Amino acid sequence: MTEKTDGLPYRPCAGIMLVNRDWRVFVGQRIDQQVEAWQMPQGGIDKGEDPRTAAFRELEEEVGTAKAELIAESGGWVNYDLPAHLVGKVWKGRFRGQAQKWFLLRFTGEDTDIDIETDHPEFETWRWARLSELVDMAIEFKRDTYRQVVAEFAPHFPEEAR
Template identity: 35%
Template sequence: MIDSKGYRQNVGIVLCHSDGRLFWARRTGMDSWQFPQGGIREHEDPEDAMFREMYEEIGLTADHVEVIGRTQNWLHYDLPERYIRKHSYPVCIGQKQIWFILKMKSSECCVRFDCSDKPEFDGWCWVDYWLPVDEVVFFKRDVYRKALSELGEMLLSDTVPVSPEGYLSQAAVPVLR
């Protein structure tokens, strides 16, 4: 759904390991990594969209995770001009997202990418909490920083560094699973 200002309603999913590391997924056929995310359908609430998208993209269900919380408000990002499809209607200029933070309760072997006709991802790994802020495509970085800052407060303080400052200069390269 695209709102009257041109933003597609969307959910973002931050899946957390018990040690505070995050699920980081590689987009199919690309050297591009991101959190699972996807659009909200008409008459679908954000939590239902989150569970649907999580299953479609990474094969997990509500039984595999514990919902810790969500962002209080919509977080927005604008698409760069070159990504805006000006000949489609309505024109989408960016996304507005509700972000959820979840804790993995099941085994990693439950993750799968074959739950939709067109898989979004072809690999994944656990990464340090703040690495995604520096590694995601440039136009999503501010939203990632805001989401992780707000959601990190919902986790135990000893599992998440307080801010990305200092961490980002020593970020490690993810190891693919």
């Protein structure tokens, strides 16, 4: 913990690993990044909101679809800290990072059902990625989180899709 983060809480967040019928994972390239980094959908949990409800709400807000069903939920929460240069700049400076509850969802629609041009777009482009690619595609400070999520959800994937 640094002086900048002393006393700051983690922001409650729902993370979504959305997989298609081929067991590829949805990743989007954020609009607001200067580096090429991809991420799975994620977003804040509103006060009093159930994490699972938040995950499905965020899926609609970021990916433009509700066509998904639950496969699994992470057993616990995964925390990450923001890099020092972002503390105080994102989330109005109220949080040191995020505490994320992750959900593995099966996409039940077609690619044409995905529309990232939402009311508040977060992604400039998207694609389906292999599970084994996710960690290397993520921005550096989220890689440990992605390692944990991949390890937890990998047993749900067929061997050939890992």
